[in-house]
Amino acid sequence: MKNAILELKGISKKFGPAYANQNINVQLKQGEFHAIVGENGAGKSTLIKMLSGVHLPDEGEIYWKGNAVKLASPHAAQSQGISTLFQEIQEIPALSVAENIFLGREPKSMGFMKWSDLYKEAEDLLRSLNIKIDSQAKMEDLRISERKMVEIARAVSIHAELIIMDEPSANLNEDELKILFDTIALLRKQNVTIVYISHRLREIFAMADRVTVLRDGKHIQTIDIADTNEAALVTSMIGRQLEEYYPAKTVESGSVLLDVNNLGLSDGELRNVSFQLRKREIVGLAGLAGSGQELVTKILFGLIKGYTGNMVLDGRPFLPHSPRQSMNAGISFVPEDRKTQGLFLNQSVKDNMSITALAKNFLSGGLISKKKELRKAQGLITQLSVRPQDPYKHVGNLSGGNQQKALIGRWLIDKYKILILEEPTRGVDVGAKMDIYQEINKLLEQDLAILMVSSELPELLGMCDRILVFSEGKMTAELSRDEATEEKIMEYAFPR
Amino acid sequence: MKRLNNQLPLITLIILIIVGSFLSDSFLSVNNLINLIQFAAETGIIAVGMAFVIFTGGIDLSVGSTVALAAVIAASTQGLGVGGVLVLCVVLGALIGFVNGLVITKARVEPFMATLAMMAIVRAVTLWITNGGPVLKPVSASYQALAGEVLGVPLPAIYLVAVFILGFILLRRLPFGRHVMAVGGGEETARLFGVKVERVKLMVYTLSGMLAALAGALITARIGMGEPRSGFNFELTAIAIVIVGGTYLLGGRGTIGGTFIGAMIFAVILNLMNLMDVSAYVQPIVRGLIIIIAALLISRSFTKKKTAAEAA
Amino acid sequence: MELKLGWRNRLGFMIKSHQEESLLTLLIVIIIAISPIFSPDFFTEYNLYNLLRQISYTAIVSIGMLLTILIGGIDLSVGSIMQAVGLSSILLIQNDMPVWLVVIVVLLIGMALGLINGSLIVYGLLQPFIVTLGTKIIIDGSTLVISDGKGVSGNAPDSFLEIGAGHVGSVPIPVIIMFVLIFLGSVVLNRTVFGRQIYAVGSNQLAAHNSGIHVKKIQLLVYMLSGLFAAIAGLLVAARTGAFQPITVGGGAGGMELNAIAAVVVGGASLAGGKGTIGGAFLGALLSGLLFNLLVFLDLNPYIQQFVLGAIVLAAVIFSASKRRKR
Structure with missing residues (x-):
C-alpha cells in the first residue's frame, strides 16, 4: 500500500x-x-x-x-x-x-x-x-x-x-x-x-x-x-461462545434481601432505579462507562450522599451515608480500581485481609492476636489459592489476579449479607479468573447475595441470574439469565 | 463573587490603609510611607523568588538561612569591593538554590523536606564560620551606601520595585513564565507539551536562592555588620506574603502583582504594629495567624472551584 | 500451612522484615565498639546514661513525629509545643499547683495544640507542613510574649524536679519513661486496631475509607498524640532544672522538629506514609545521639553538630526517596 x-x-x-x-x-x-x-x-x-x-x-x-x-x-x-x-x-x-x-x-x-x-x-x-x-x-x-x-x-x-x-x-x-x-x-x-x-x-x-x-x-x-x-x-x-469456565450455579435464590425503590441523584445522573436482590443471587449491572450502574453500588456502600428514593435491607430501612454504616448493615465492597481504591499496596497480604475484621475477630484482651490473624490469613490464602502463599508478602508485589483474591479475602472474615464486586476480573489472567468465578459461586452457599458491575459482558452472562442494563442514568432493561445475550445488552446500553 | 475573590488582596490593603490612617496620625506621612516600603524591601525581594517556587507547586524553606549566610559572607569579604561582594553573594545563593533544585528534581525529595534540611545546613554553616557572633570586620562606607538614599528615596525601596518589575517581566513577558505556571498547573501535561519541567524547577529554586542572597547582602549594608542571626523566619514571611497576595499554595495560580500587594499588606501590618508599640514578640504570632487564615481562604476558594468544575 | 520456625529462622525473618532496623543496630554497635579510640571517657556508665538521657527527649518526640509521618503528614510544631509546655509547667508550679495536676494540665495543653493542628489539616484541607509551620511561629510567639523573652525559674518542689532529674537505681527517669513509651507505642501500633488503621490511612487514604475506617478521626488523633508526646518531652526538660529557658532566635537550636524528623527518617520511615516503626525511630535517635556525643568528645565547634544533623536529614530523605522510586 x-x-x-x-x-x-x-x-x-x-x-x-x-x-x-x-x-x-x-x-x-x-x-x-x-x-x-x-x-x-x-x-x-x-x-x-x-x-x-x-x-x-x-x-x-x-x-x-x-x-x-x-x-x-x-x-x-x-x-x-x-x-x-x-x-x-x-x-x-x-x-x-x-x-x-x-x-x-x-x-x-x-x-x-x-x-x-x-x-x-x-x-x-x-x-x-x-x-x-x-x-x-x-x-x-x-x-x-x-x-x-x-x-x-x-x-x-x-x-x-x-x-x-x-x-x-x-x-x-x-x-x-x-x-x-x-x-x-x-x-x-x-x-x-x-x-x-x-x-x-x-x-x-x-x-x-x-x-x-x-x-x-x-x-x-x-x-x-x-x-x-x-x-x-x-x-x-x-466472537466467541460463553466460555466453559463459568461454573454452574448449584444453589437456588432465596427470599428478597434488598429492595431498592426509585433511587436517584438530584443532578439527574441517576433516575428512578428500582430493583430487588435476593439471597444467594447474583445480579449483574451492565452499561457503558458512566451510565449510572456504578453510582448504584457506590450509593449502596455509603460513598455517595444526597440520593433520593428508599431502600430496604433485610426488612429494615437502609439509608447509608458512610462505608462504616453500610458495612454494619452487612454490605461489603470490592471497588473497581483495586490499586487506588482498595488495596494497601505497601502492606502485607495478611494486613490487607484483616483490616476490616480486626475488631470483631482477632482481639483478645484488647490486643490483636497475631496468631489468630495469621491463621485466618493462611486459611484464606489457601481457600482462594493466592500465590505466593506468603501472608507477609507486600500486596503490591502480587500479580493482578492474586491482588484481587486478597481483596476479596478481606470480606470473607466477617459475615456480610451482600458482596458488591466492581470489575472483579479487570486485568486478571485467565487462570485467576476461573478461581475467582469458582469462589464467587461458593460464596452463594453461605447465603451471600452478589451485585456485580462489569464491562465484560461474557462474565455477566456467564455468572449472573439477572442483568440490569443502564443507559444515561436510567435502568433500561432487566434481563433474566435465559433471555440475556450480548447483542440484547448492547441494544439497551446504547443511548437512543 | 469571583471578581471579588480576585480583588481580595487589594481590598484588604485599602482597608488596612484606611484603618491605619485612623489609628495613627503619622501613618500616612511621606516619611512613614517611604519607611514602610524600605521595611518591606528585604522580605519583598525574597517573596518574588518564593512566588516563582510556589507557582511551580514547590516551596523553599531555606531562604531565611541563605539570607544569613549571604549577610555574613558580605561582611567578611569587603576587600572584594562592592561589586565583587554582590556577585559573590548572588553566586553563592544561586548555588544553594541550584542544589535544592537538584535534590528536588533528581532525587525527587519533597520540596519542603529538601529545603528544610538545606535550611538547617546553611544556618549551621553560617553559625559555624562566625562562631555564633556577628562579623565585626568593618563594612565599607561605599558598601553601606547601598542602603542609602537618592533624592530622599531609600535605595532598598528602589531595589524592591526593580525586583518586582523583573519578576513581572519574567512571569508575563517571557515564555519561561508560562512554563512555570504550566509546571505548577499540571506537570505531566506540561511535559507532554514539551516543557522542560526539570529545568524550569532548577531555575526557580536557583532564582529563589539568588534573591535571598541579595536580600542578605542588603541587610549587611543596612545594619553595617554581618549578623548570622538575620533572616530568621524570613521564609515564613515570604510564604505569607505570597499566599496573602492570592497565590495558590499547590501551584499554577498567582500573580506577581498580587505578591507585591501581599508585601505591602505585610509592610503595613508590621508598620502599624510598630507605630502602636506592639511587642516584637507579638509580631510572629500575627504572621502565623495571617499565614493560616490566608491559606484557609485561598484553599477553600480553589477547592470549591475545582469541585464545581468536576461536577460540570 | 502452619508457620513453625526455629529461632534461627525467626532471627533471619526478623532481619529480613526489618532491614533498616537491623542495619542501624549494626551501625550503632560498630560506632560503640570503635568509640574508645576517640575518647576513653565514652564508654563509662556515666556517659552512657547521660547519652540515653540526652536522646530520650528526641526519642519521645520522635514517636509522635513517626505517627504523623506514618499517615503521610508531618508536625513541624513539636519543638514549639515543648517550649510552650515547659513554660506552662514552670509557671503553674510557681503558682503552687500540685505536681500531679501540673502534669495533667500541661499534657492536655500539648494535646489541645495538636488538635488545633489536626483540625486545620483535616477540615481546612491544608498541607500539614504549612499548618504546623504556621502554628509553630504562633506558639513560639506566645511563649515569648508570656515569658517576655526571659528565662523563668523558681522554687520548684523536689517532687517536680524528681520527674526530670531523678533516677531509679542509676537509670535516669526520662530514660525509663522513654522506654515505657516506646514499648506502649509499639504495642499500640502493632497490636491494636488503632495502630493498624494508622498504617492503613498512611498507605492509601481512599482504600482506608473504603474499608470503613474513620480517616479524619485517625488523622485528628495522630496530631493530638504528636502534641502529647512533645508535651511529655517538654515537661521532662523543664522538670530537669525546674527552670524555663527560652530558645534564643537562631541561637543554633536546630529545632526539635528536625531532630525528630531525622530520627524517624533514618529509622526507615517513608515520608510518603504507611511505612516505619517506633523501634526504627528509636534507633535513629540513638544513632544521631551517638554521633553528637562523639562530636562533643572530639571537641569540635558545637555548630558542626547542627551541620551534621542537617546533613543526616538530607542524606536520609534522599536515600528514602530513591528507594521509593525503585519500586
Missing part, C-alpha cells in the same frame, strides 16, 4: 505474563478515518498508547511514513506529527485557551512573549476550525466539549498529520457532538488521518472509512466500513 502514513508490523505488548496486544498488523492510509473497536479489555487502549508514545512495543515495528520509528514519549510522538486526544483532557486548567494551545511554542520576538500574536494566532486557528471559543478564556471555565475542541485545535496547530481520538464523544451532549463531528469533518478536508476509538457504532458507521476489530489483544480484522454492518461488527467483536 503506497499511501500508508503509519504501519504497525507484528506489534506485541505484554504486561507481566499476559499479552495485552499480540501480533497486531494494521496500515493507516493517509487521510482516512480509521475506527478501532473491541470490547473492554480487547487491547484498544494499549494499542493507542503505543501509537501515542506512552508505551513502547515489546515486539514489532512502527513505521511512520515508511521509516521505522521509536516513539519514546508522547512529546516524541507529537514532534513526529502524531497527536493524541486521551480520554482525560490534557490541559493546564488555570491558563487561557491560547496559552494552552501554544504552550511550549509561544510566539516571541527577541525572547519576549508576543501576547497579541498569541491571542491572534489562537483566534485565527479557532476560526479556521469554526470553533467559537474566546481565546482568552481560561480552560477551567469552559465546558468539556469546548475543552476537547481546544485540544483538537492544538493538535491542528502542531500540524499533526495523525490524530488519535480515544472515546472523544463520551460525556458530550447532542449539540456538543455536532461541534465535534463538524470539526472532524474539517480535519478530514485538510487530509488529516484520524484514528477513532468508540463504543458508539452509529458514529463509526457515519464517519469511518475502515474499521479494525480487536479481541483478547489480537487483531481480528480490518475491513472497509462499506463491507460490514452493525450486527456483523458486534459478532466480530464478541
